[in-house]
Amino acid sequence: MSVRSVIEAVLHRGPISRAELARITGLSKQTTSEVVRALEESGFVRVQGQTQGAVGRSALTYEMQRDVAFVAGVDLGGTKIHVAVANIVGDVVTEIVEPTDRRGGVHVVGQIAAMIDRLMQEIGVPRSALRCVALGSPGVFDARSGSISIAPNIPGLDAFNVAEALEKALRCKAIIENDVNLAAKGEHWRGCGAGRQSFAFVALGTGIGMGLVVNGQIVSGAHGAAGEIAYLPIGGDPFDSRGNRFGVLETAIGSAAILDRYVGLGGAGATNVRDLFDRLKDNDAAAATTLDETARILCVALMAIRAIVDPELVVLGGSIGARVELVERVQALATRHMPAPLRIERSALGSRAAIVGAIGIALTALHDSLFGLTGLQGDFALPAAPAAAQGAV
Numbered sequence: 001m002s003v004r005s006v007i008e009a010v011l012h013r014g015p016i017s018r019a020e021l022a023r024i025t026g027l028s029k030q031t032t033s034e035v036v037r038a039l040e041e042s043g044f045v046r047v048q049g050q051t052q053g054a055v056g057r058s059a060l061t062y063e064m065q066r067d068v069a070f071v072a073g074v075d076l077g078g079t080k081i082h083v084a085v086a087n088i089v090g091d092v093v094t095e096i097v098e099p100t101d102r103r104g105g106v107h108v109v110g111q112i113a114a115m116i117d118r119l120m121q122e123i124g125v126p127r128s129a130l131r132c133v134a135l136g137s138p139g140v141f142d143a144r145s146g147s148i149s150i151a152p153n154i155p156g157l158d159a160f161n162v163a164e165a166l167e168k169a170l171r172c173k174a175i176i177e178n179d180v181n182l183a184a185k186g187e188h189w190r191g192c193g194a195g196r197q198s199f200a201f202v203a204l205g206t207g208i209g210m211g212l213v214v215n216g217q218i219v220s221g222a223h224g225a226a227g228e229i230a231y232l233p234i235g236g237d238p239f240d241s242r243g244n245r246f247g248v249l250e251t252a253i254g255s256a257a258i259l260d261r262y263v264g265l266g267g268a269g270a271t272n273v274r275d276l277f278d279r280l281k282d283n284d285a286a287a288a289t290t291l292d293e294t295a296r297i298l299c300v301a302l303m304a305i306r307a308i309v310d311p312e313l314v315v316l317g318g319s320i321g322a323r324v325e326l327v328e329r330v331q332a333l334a335t336r337h338m339p340a341p342l343r344i345e346r347s348a349l350g351s352r353a354a355i356v357g358a359i360g361i362a363l364t365a366l367h368d369s370l371f372g373l374t375g376l377q378g379d380f381a382l383p384a385a386p387a388a389a390q391g392a393v
Contacts, residue, residue, distance in 0.1 A: 002025070002027055002031055002032075002035050003035055003038075003039070003371060003372075004371050004372045005025040005026075005027065006021055006025060006027070006032065006035045006036065006039065007039070007044070007367075007371045008371075009021050009024045009025055010045055010062060010063060010064055011064060011089065011367075014045075014048070014061075014062060014063035014064060015048035015049060015061035015062060015063045016061055016062060016063075017051055017059040017060065017061050017062070018032050018033055018036055018059065018060070018062070019059060021036065021062075036062060040062070043065055043068050044064065044065055044068055044088075044370075045062045045063065045064055045065060046062065046063060046064075046065045047060050047061070047062060048061045048062060048063040049061050064088055064089050065088075066087040066088060066089055066091065067087055067088075067125065067129075068088055068129075069087070069088045069129060069131045069366060069370070070085055070086065070087055070088070070093075070120075070125060070129050070130050070131065071085070071086055071088075071130070071131060071132045071133065071134070071359060071362035071363055071365075071366050072084065072085050072086075072116050072119075072130060072132075072133040072134075072170075072362065073086065073133075073134050073136075073355050073356075073357075073358030073359035073361075073362055074112055074116075074133060074134065074135040074136065074355075074358060075136050075179060075182070075354040075355045075358060076100070076108070076112070076135055076136060076137045076138070076154070076179065077100060077138070077153075077179070078100060078138065078151075078153025078154055078206065079099065079100055079153075080097055080098065080099055080100055081097065081098060081099075081100050081108075081111065081112060081115065082095070082096075082097045082354075082355050083095060083096050083097075083112065083115045083116060083119060084355050084358075084359060085116070085119045085120065085123065085130075086359045086362075086363070088363075088366065088367075090359060090360075090363055092359070093123050094119045094122050094123050095119070095355075096115055096118065096119060098111075098115065100154065103155075103156075104154045104155035104156040104157065105155065105156025105157060105159060105160070106156070106160065106165060107156075108154060108156075108157070109162065109165045109166055109169060110169065112135070112166065112169075113166070113169035113170055116130065116133065116170060127170075127171070128171075130170065130172050131172055131173065131366050131369070131370075132172055132173045132174075132175065132362045132363075132365045132366045132369075133166065133170055133172060133173070133174050133175070133362060134174075134175040134176075134177065134182070134358040134359070134361040134362035134365070135162075135166065135174065135175070135176050135177070135358065136176075136177055136178065136179035136181070136182035136183070136354045136355075136357065136358050137151060137154070137157065137162075137176060137177075137178065137179055138150075138151045138153065138154065138178070138179055138207070138209070139151030139154075139157065139178070140178065140223065140224045140225045140228065141162075141163075141176045141177060141178060141224050142223070142224060143224065145161060146160075146161030146162055146163040146164050146165075146176075147159065147160065147161060147162060148162055148176070150225075150228070152245060152246070153206070162176060163175075163176050173365060173369075175361055175362065175365060177218075177357075177358075177361065178209070178211070178220075178224070178227065179203075179209075179354050180201060180203045180209035180210060180211040180227060180354075181211040181218050181220070181227065181357075182211070182353075182354045182357035182358050182361065183201050183203055183211055183317055183347075183349075183353035183354040183357055184199075184200075184201035184210075184211025184212065184213055184218060184315075184353075184357065185211070185213075185218060185357035185360055185361055186349050186352070186353040186354060186355070186356035186357030186358075186360060187199075187201050187315050187317070187347060187348065187349060187353055187357075188213055188216075188357075189356065189357065189360045190348075190349065190356055190360075191315070191347060191348035191349045191353060191356075192313065192315045192345045192346075192347065192348045193213060193313065193315060196213070196312050196313060197213070197214075197215055197216050197312070198213060198214050198215070198309075198310075198311045198312045198313075199213050199311045199312050199313040199314065199315060200212050200213070200305055200309065200311045200313075200314045200315070201213075201314075201315045201317060201347070201353070202229070202298075202301075202302065202305075202314060202315070202316055202317070202318075202321060203317045203318035203321055204253065204254075204298065204316070204317075204318040204319075204320045204321030204326075205254075205255060205318035205319040205320050205321065206254060206255050206256075206319075207230055207246060207247075207250045207254050207255075208229060208230050208247075208249055208250050208253065208254060208318075208321075209227060209228065209229065209230060210227035210228075210229045210305070211227055212226060212227050212309065212311075213311075214309070228247070229247075229249060229301060229305070230246060230247030230248075230249050230250035230254075231247035231248065231249070231250075232247070232248065232249045232301055232304060233248050233249075234248065234249050234252070234297065234300050234301050234304065235248055235249050235251070235252025235253060235297040235300075235301075236248045236249075236251055236252050249297070249301055252297050253294050253297050253298055255272070255273050255319075255320060258273055258276065258290060258294055258320070259272070259273065259276070261290045261293060261294070262276055262286055262287060262290040265285075265286040265289050265290060266286050267279070267284065267286030267287060267290065270287070273319075273320055276290065276291075277323060277325060280325060291325060291326055291329060292329060294326065295326055295329035295330045295333060296333060298321075298326075298330055299330050299333040299334055299337070302314055302330070302334065302342060302344070303334075303337050303342070306342050312343065313343045313344075313345060314342060314343070314344045314345075315344075315345055315346075315347050315348075316330065316344060316345070316346055316347060317346075317347035317349075317350070317353055318347075319351070321347075322346050322347045322350055324346065327344065327345075327346045330344055331344050
């Protein structure tokens, strides 16, 4: 318990002196000194400098040894894989993005392992220093079988134990979670959900999904499918078999549906949703109506979520959901639903929400295994977006 108390204080407040550690933790100065000495000998903390006290007295200050252990976060998508490596205090030291292997399955696991290998070599750190990897994937992860189902854009993940294969390839602990749940975790750690006990993160892009935080914890459900709101019977006929694959709601407001709606309204010249948003600048009536209709259907879904869960906040994210033009429309509609309108905010982390959440979950597991810590540290440095990602839809 004393080691945990000291480590928590160093993580939150370092650089810090032994006297200040004793004051914060309530441990005796002797116990504090013994714990710090043991942690220093083990390579987990180091002397950072010294602080000048009264009458010329000085004291050594300590901080975490940042390169003693590393974690990796993986945001697996149907078109690209984003991998980031962070040190023990959560600083992202390197990252990479590359197209997802279209063959899917075991080929994707091999690709992720190879990407992590390259990143570890890039920073000159042996693979053995990697203690945990957290992977966010679309679909539903079955903890019993280790497989991932309902991920139609990445074939083959439901045919084998993905977690086991990843651990075997990387020789470290592997955690798999739904990508939207990880985005919710990222927002809870360093985004709009920070300090909140109850909120929903809704991601709209190619598809739609939700990560739900209740009492400070991600809700997974009995079968890991909590938050699969693509299958809400909203926006179409729930008994129409054409909605079975992607879900009724996703069929109504996913990116493909948005483009179809635009064309149906007489729009032309937009080959993707980004083009459609650009058309708004030209006062394109079809583009404006398309977004109005999309916002209305999305707002109905959010009202259903509110009636069941009653979250403090709904955070909109994803390549489409985080667009200001859509968020403002949904906010305006929400004010008309109840006397006390649902609070709706745009994601603070944008496209980095899932990778931040993956790093956070991996850090939690690492700290728990090393020091018995169970809570994510709120004072870790927020990973900065790479220049290439600035302004991306």
